Amino acid sequence: MNQRITSIASNTFREAVRDRVLYNLIAFALLLSGAAVLVGQISIDIEKLVVINLGLTAVSLFGVVIAIFIGIGLVSKEIEKRTLYTVLSRPVRRWEFIIGKFFGLAGTLVVNAFFMAIGVFGALLYVAHKFQAPDGWVLVALYFIILQFLIICSLALLFSSFSSPLLSAVFAFSLFVIGTFSEDLRNFAAMATGVTKWLATAVAYIVPNFSALNIISSVAHAQPVPSQLIVYNTVYALLYAGMALCGAVLIFQRRNLK
Amino acid sequence: MSAIEINGLEKTYSVGFWRKRPKCALKPLHLNVEEGEIFGFLGPNGAGKTTTLKMLMGLVFPTGGSARILGMDINDPQMKAQIGFLPEQPYFYDYLTAHELLDYYGRLSGVSGKELPPRIEKVLERVGLKDIRGVQLRKFSKGMLQRVGIAQAILHEPKIVFFDEPMSGLDPMGRREVRDLMEQLKLEGKTVFFSTHILSDAEALCDRVAVIHQGELRAVGAVAELTSGVQGKIEIVWQGTSLPASIKALGAECHVTGDTVRAVLSEESQDLAVDALRRERLHMISLVPVRTTLEQYFVEKLKRSEKTAGSLA
Numbered sequence: 001m002n003q004r005i006t007s008i009a010s011n012t013f014r015e016a017v018r019d020r021v022l023y024n025l026i027a028f029a030l031l032l033s034g035a036a037v038l039v040g041q042i043s044i045d046i047e048k049l050v051v052i053n054l055g056l057t058a059v060s061l062f063g064v065v066i067a068i069f070i071g072i073g074l075v076s077k078e079i080e081k082r083t084l085y086t087v088l089s090r091p092v093r094r095w096e097f098i099i100g101k102f103f104g105l106a107g108t109l110v111v112n113a114f115f116m117a118i119g120v121f122g123a124l125l126y127v128a129h130k131f132q133a134p135d136g137w138v139l140v141a142l143y144f145i146i147l148q149f150l151i152i153c154s155l156a157l158l159f160s161s162f163s164s165p166l167l168s169a170v171f172a173f174s175l176f177v178i179g180t181f182s183e184d185l186r187n188f189a190a191m192a193t194g195v196t197k198w199l200a201t202a203v204a205y206i207v208p209n210f211s212a213l214n215i216i217s218s219v220a221h222a223q224p225v226p227s228q229l230i231v232y233n234t235v236y237a238l239l240y241a242g243m244a245l246c247g248a249v250l251i252f253q254r255r256n257l258k
Numbered sequence: 259m260s261a262i263e264i265n266g267l268e269k270t271y272s273v274g275f276w277r278k279r280p281k282c283a284l285k286p287l288h289l290n291v292e293e294g295e296i297f298g299f300l301g302p303n304g305a306g307k308t309t310t311l312k313m314l315m316g317l318v319f320p321t322g323g324s325a326r327i328l329g330m331d332i333n334d335p336q337m338k339a340q341i342g343f344l345p346e347q348p349y350f351y352d353y354l355t356a357h358e359l360l361d362y363y364g365r366l367s368g369v370s371g372k373e374l375p376p377r378i379e380k381v382l383e384r385v386g387l388k389d390i391r392g393v394q395l396r397k398f399s400k401g402m403l404q405r406v407g408i409a410q411a412i413l414h415e416p417k418i419v420f421f422d423e424p425m426s427g428l429d430p431m432g433r434r435e436v437r438d439l440m441e442q443l444k445l446e447g448k449t450v451f452f453s454t455h456i457l458s459d460a461e462a463l464c465d466r467v468a469v470i471h472q473g474e475l476r477a478v479g480a481v482a483e484l485t486s487g488v489q490g491k492i493e494i495v496w497q498g499t500s501l502p503a504s505i506k507a508l509g510a511e512c513h514v515t516g517d518t519v520r521a522v523l524s525e526e527s528q529d530l531a532v533d534a535l536r537r538e539r540l541h542m543i544s545l546v547p548v549r550t551t552l553e554q555y556f557v558e559k560l561k562r563s564e565k566t567a568g569s570l571a
Contacts, residue, residue, distance in 0.1 A: 003365055003368070004365070004366055004368075007362055007365040007366055008366075011351070011354075011362050014353070014354070014358075015351065015353055018353035019353065081349045082345055082347075082348070082349050083349060083350060083351055084317075085312075085315070085317055085343070085345040085348075086343065086344075086345060086348065086350070086363065086407075086410060087366060088315070088316060088317055089315040089316070089317070089338065089341070089343035089420075090338055090339070090363065090366045090367050091335035091336070091338040091339045091366070091367065091368055092335075092338075092366050093335065254319075256271075256317075256318045256319055257312065257317040257318060258271075258318065
């Protein structure tokens with residue numbers, strides 16, 4: 001990676017840290033430790049299931065909210081505050097700026113998820129007193145959550161490259177919600193007929209397939225994750241994020257910074 | 259080779275939501291700036307100065323024409339490594355310290371890791387921010403931010419520096435410092451291109467100026483060239499409080515201040531006025547030709563262009 005991209009990425013990461021984005025970890029820690037203590041007292045034999053479900057869902061939701069709310073401002077805020085002028089008047093290509101921003105936000109989310117993962121495993125240890133082999137699948141679920149973050153970051157950047165922060169937030173959040181139910185949408189498309197079938201199929205394939213990336217429930221039930229799914233989800237997420245980033249670059253390349 | 263060559267650069271925006279209509283921000287502009295000169299780009303607010311600068315910086319895309327800086331295309335990254343830019347009323351990442359900001363910009367400009375720290379120290383000292391390099395920019399005043407802006411523009415030792423309204427919002431001391439810095443840059447052999455509507459600054463600094471109004475170039479030349487031969491008036495100052503009738507009769511504009519009188523009259527009346535003062539036994543302090551200021555020239559130029567536009571309408 002070239003020096004300009006790494007500089008933009010590390011500056012984006014630094015901005016998130018200094019804007020106290022990582023403070024969400026405190027809320028997460030409180031939530032998880034409270035839940036661990038509580039489920040230890042009220043549930044019998046399903047403590048692990050509750051902790052994994054709650055912990056991974058919280059990792060996902062906290063991350064998605066951060067990805068959307070930082071991502072939507074990554075380009076528009078720089079234009080609005082005119083900080084972009086002194087960046088693009090240097091030997092920085094516009095695509096380098098977009099890619100740098102993407103890596104900066106993705107890095108923030110990975111670091112955030114890393115600390116949250118420590119929290120999840122800490123809570124697991126608290127309720128189960130020891131780790132077991134199936135707990136390793138929690139790591140795969142975390143990996144899929146990070147893949148979700150990459151897609152959401154790229155979509156937020158795409159929307160941020162042409163619309164206002166508010167609209168970008170609406171678009172990104174809508175896609176997250178629809179994408180979470182994309183499996184249901186595919187099932188509906190299979191049952192529908194005529195134009196509805198075409199439309200539902202098109203929407204089901206366009207929106208990101210977050211259903212496939214959500215294996216929290218099966219991991220909580222200690223079910224193994226097929227290696228094919230890991231490969232498929234990795235390729236899918238990288239391709240989807242890559243295409244969204246290409247879209248963001250194409251739009252941003254043509255944009256006049258009035 | 260000119261430092262900046264602008265050939266018919268123009269910009270038209272589409273305005274309106276439903277029915278888009280074109281709005282011309284800059285009519286085809288032809289301009290050359292030579293290496294090593296301080297060039298002032300003058301015009302009232304909304305004249306097209308910032309649009310021109312943004313096009314040269316690759317922030318806004320021209321609808322026509324082309325420009326070259328140091329012989330290279332305006333979108334060439336190699337060229338951008340050799341220019342510095344201070345935008346109007348700059349805003350920087352306020353969560354960074356001055357040192358961190360310069361480190362960031364230095365890396366973006368391609369300054370190598372070893373070279374960067376001494377350059378940052380040097381430039382912070384030059385703009386007088388060395389003692390507060392560790393303070394976050396959110397605690398900086400407007401004048402201090404302007405200094406940071408100048409520091410980031412010259413950090414990578416560019417050959418050409420573009421300043422957009424560098425004096426706006428600065429107090430007299432700050433303006434003086436920016437002026438001194440521009441003169442130093444010129445002495446170092448750099449080309450300085452700056453836009454301003456503060457004419458006294460342009461008059462004091464510039465080798466040449468261009469006047470732009472309503473998106474159209476109205477004049478280009480050295481300040482002395484533009485302002486010479488416009489007025490043909492003289493100013494006589496003498497001691498006393500009395501105003502001889504013979505001088506009044508020459509159509510002089512007179513002002514009495516304390517125990518001196520200042521009269522402005524046409525060059526042709528010079529000898530008659532001096533004779534009149536001798537006759538009245540008044541002590542003459544000075545007699546100087548009245549030079550047209552850039553401001554007078556500028557106002558005159560704008561009035562004329564507005565009249566022309568009015569008559570065409």
